[in-house]
Amino acid sequence: MLLMTLRIALRALARNKLRSFLTMLGIIIGVGAVIAMVAIGEGAKALVRAQIASLGTNVLVIVPGTVTQGGVRTGFGGVRTLSDSDAKAIMEEIPSVALASPALRQVNQIVAGNLNWSTVVQGVAPEFQQIRDWQAEEGRFINQADVDGAAKVALIGKSVADNLFGNEDPIDAVIRIRKIPFRVIGVLGAKGQTGQGTDQDDVVMIPYTTMQKRIMRITHVQSIVVSAVSAEKTQEAQQQITSLLRQRHRIQPDQDDDFFIRNLSDIAEAASNSAKVMAILLGSIASVSLLVGGIGIMNIMLVSVTERTREIGIRMAVGARSRDIMYQFLVEAVVMAASGGLIGILLGVGSSTVLNRVAQWPTLISPEIVALAFFFSAAVGVFFGFYPAQKAAHLDPIEALRYE
Amino acid sequence: MVQVEDLIRVRDLHKVYRMGEVEVPALSGINLDIRRGEFVAIMGASGSGKSTFMNILGCLDRPTSGTYFLEGQEVGSLTRDAWAHIRNRKIGFVFQGFNLLPRASALENAELPMMYNGLRGGERHQRALEALSLVGLEGRLHHTPNQLSGGQQQRVAIARALVNRPSLILADEPTGNLDSKTSRDIMELLHHLNAREGLTIILVTHEADIAAYAQRQIQFRDGLVVADKRSIQPSAISG
Numbered sequence: 013m014l015l016m017t018l019r020i021a022l023r024a025l026a027r028n029k030l031r032s033f034l035t036m037l038g039i040i041i042g043v044g045a046v047i048a049m050v051a052i053g054e055g056a057k058a059l060v061r062a063q064i065a066s067l068g069t070n071v072l073v074i075v076p077g078t079v080t081q082g083g084v085r086t087g088f089g090g091v092r093t094l095s096d097s098d099a100k101a102i103m104e105e106i107p108s109v110a111l112a113s114p115a116l117r118q119v120n121q122i123v124a125g126n127l128n129w130s131t132v133v134q135g136v137a138p139e140f141q142q143i144r145d146w147q148a149e150e151g152r153f154i155n156q157a158d159v160d161g162a163a164k165v166a167l168i169g170k171s172v173a174d175n176l177f178g179n180e181d182p183i184d185a186v187i188r189i190r191k192i193p194f195r196v197i198g199v200l201g202a203k204g205q206t207g208q209g210t211d212q213d214d215v216v217m218i219p220y221t222t223m224q225k226r227i228m229r230i231t232h233v234q235s236i237v238v239s240a241v242s243a244e245k246t247q248e249a250q251q252q253i254t255s256l257l258r259q260r261h262r263i264q265p266d267q268d269d270d271f272f273i274r275n276l277s278d279i280a281e282a283a284s285n286s287a288k289v290m291a292i293l294l295g296s297i298a299s300v301s302l303l304v305g306g307i308g309i310m311n312i313m314l315v316s317v318t319e320r321t322r323e324i325g326i327r328m329a330v331g332a333r334s335r336d337i338m339y340q341f342l343v344e345a346v347v348m349a350a351s352g353g354l355i356g357i358l359l360g361v362g363s364s365t366v367l368n369r370v371a372q373w374p375t376l377i378s379p380e381i382v383a384l385a386f387f388f389s390a391a392v393g394v395f396f397g398f399y400p401a402q403k404a405a406h407l408d409p410i411e412a413l414r415y416e
Numbered sequence: 417m418v419q420v421e422d423l424i425r426v427r428d429l430h431k432v433y434r435m436g437e438v439e440v441p442a443l444s445g446i447n448l449d450i451r452r453g454e455f456v457a458i459m460g461a462s463g464s465g466k467s468t469f470m471n472i473l474g475c476l477d478r479p480t481s482g483t484y485f486l487e488g489q490e491v492g493s494l495t496r497d498a499w500a501h502i503r504n505r506k507i508g509f510v511f512q513g514f515n516l517l518p519r520a521s522a523l524e525n526a527e528l529p530m531m532y533n534g535l536r537g538g539e540r541h542q543r544a545l546e547a548l549s550l551v552g553l554e555g556r557l558h559h560t561p562n563q564l565s566g567g568q569q570q571r572v573a574i575a576r577a578l579v580n581r582p583s584l585i586l587a588d589e590p591t592g593n594l595d596s597k598t599s600r601d602i603m604e605l606l607h608h609l610n611a612r613e614g615l616t617i618i619l620v621t622h623e624a625d626i627a628a629y630a631q632r633q634i635q636f637r638d639g640l641v642v643a644d645k646r647s648i649q650p651s652a653i654s655g
């Protein structure tokens with residue numbers, strides 16, 4: 013019975029191909045746009061999430077803040093307030109902190125043999141390895157002895173190794189930073205690009221003490237990277253670090269902090285919040301377009317019921333019950349909406365695949381969204397087909413037969 | 417129980433059409449009994465209420481008052497669905513304007529009533545074929561109505577009326593749109609169905625020679641039965 017109703021519906025729709033297609037267009041465009049937009053949104057979200065995860069959600073970064081000195085506000089990061097002893101104190105005195113490492117960075121020219129390469133040189137402590145979960149792929153990481161002795165040793169990133177050494181083994185080779193020779197002790201594992209497209213592997217790491225004394229000739233540190241014992245403890249660690257640093261820096265209760273703590277879980281939360289806003293936005297676009305599509309279907313179904321009044325009369329005269337007529341028109345509306353949904357899904361998946369291939373946009377098609385879109389378009393058919401079908405089913409047989 | 421033998425039993429049937437303030441009486445108290453196996457012709461001037469009466473007999477329309485028993489069952493109190501069931505199983509309707517689905521083939525049109533009683537596809541097909549060959553259209557199965565002559569279209573309609581093996585055929589001016597030769601063919605077919613298959617046939621016509629095929633002629637005037645006569649020997653049948 014359902015199969016036959018389906019066949020009647022398909023034939024009725026095929027009779028007015030252009031009209032059926034135009035009616036479905038609302039649903040097609042709506043569903044297609046939603047699938048494509050969600051794919052783009054999900055792709056972006058997944059990328060951001062992966063980046064944040066690669067940084068570690070339990071990581072805090074302390075940078076010097078602004079400070080008012082004699083009425084003059086110095087710029088962000090312009091004060092030399094942080095020291096390596098701050099890092100040590102944070103690590104030793106705060107229980108919710110697992111590790112802390114000073115971090116300094118400067119762009120420098122690296123020379124190896126007759127090749128040179130400009131890259132970011134980072135001064136770090138051994139703890140940095142665990143905080144950023146960044147292992148040496150070959151050789152070893154910087155150790156405490158390197159830091160204590162301000163040793164002239166360096167770890168090079170994958171990109172630096174490729175550019176300066178090619179296929180040669182860089183271990184124990186000598187590179188020069190500002191004419192100072194450094195022995196290569198290891199090659200860092202590849203991390204890939206950040207969301208902004210910077211190559212994280214284009215880096216050289218040396219002990220922070222060496223960086224302070226030999227490269228930058230400073231005694232303070234540019235930033236301190238901290239990892240909390242767990243992601244949940246990050247908030248607590250942030251508060252405790254604040255009070256410890258205020259105490260160490262002798263900041264009066266009425267004065268502002270002379271440092272600033274960046275919390276990656278805040279960034280993660282902001283990202284997931286904006287993703288949520290995006291999802292609500294997409295959802296409302298989806299419902300508006302499905303609503304418009306549904307109204308189109310209802311309109312055409314009402315026209316169709318009027319046009320086919322006589323057919324309805326004939327069917328009733330030979331014994332069709334109200335519910336038979338009801339099913340017939342409802343199935344027609346659902347077939348129209350659901351095939352619109354299907355075409356829309358194909359269109360959405362197709363266009364997001366093209367965006368991904370051609371424009372290199374990260375897109376992610378979740379099967380849930382596809383299933384939901386299909387279900388929703390079918391539901392739109394039921395909802396907006398109901399009234400016209402009801403109208404057809406309740407026609408008076410004799411009136412319908414007399415209809416011209 | 418003599419009444420049980422009556423296929424149709426109508427008592428004091430009234431139908432009043434209300435058009436705004438004006439009331440148009442179409443039937444003004446019809447009393448009629450029709451036995452199983454009868455071939456009845458209803459005649460009368462235009463507007464005398466013949467179609468109105470047929471539509472009520474066919475469970476397509478409700479009377480304003482009065483009772484209608486079909487096979488001993490009072491029909492007036494039944495639900496819409498029960499009416500649909502009666503139209504489907506007990507009655508075959510043949511209209512002046514054929515009322516076929518324009519885009520469906522002869523075969524599909526003949527199958528239509530069986531789509532609403534749960535018969536399987538094979539059985540539907542078989543019965544439609546039988547009915548179409550009974551009316552002499554086995555060679556036109558896949559023609560749509562506009563590819564058929566008026567007489568052929570009316571045969572399809574008759575086949576459609578027969579497929580669910582009803583006991584009653586209601587035909588409102590079935591030859592009204594046909595020429596006299598084709599009309600005679602259709603009447604021969606109806607006569608055959610009555611004589612051989614034992615179907616009860618009620619037919620509305622304006623023409624005396626068409627009415628002559630029936631054994632009983634009923635005259636309507638202003639919504640009332642004014643004459644009801646039986647002819648023992650149907651005069652128009654030649655062979």
Ligand SMILES: Nc1ncnc2c1ncn2[C@@H]1O[C@H](COP(=O)(O)OP(=O)(O)OP(=O)(O)O)[C@@H](O)[C@H]1O
Nearest residue numbers: 433435440441442461462463464465466467468469
């Ligand atoms: N839907 C309607 N609304 C109002 N009046 C109607 C309606 N149908 C029929 N009538 C009136 O009821 C009366 C009987 O009509 P009916 O169609 O039964 O006549 P008839 O005997 O079949 O006529 P004809 O021989 O022309 O077919 C007429 O006066 C007609 O005008």
Ligand SMILES: [Mg+2]
Nearest residue numbers: 466467468588
């Ligand atoms: Mg009439």
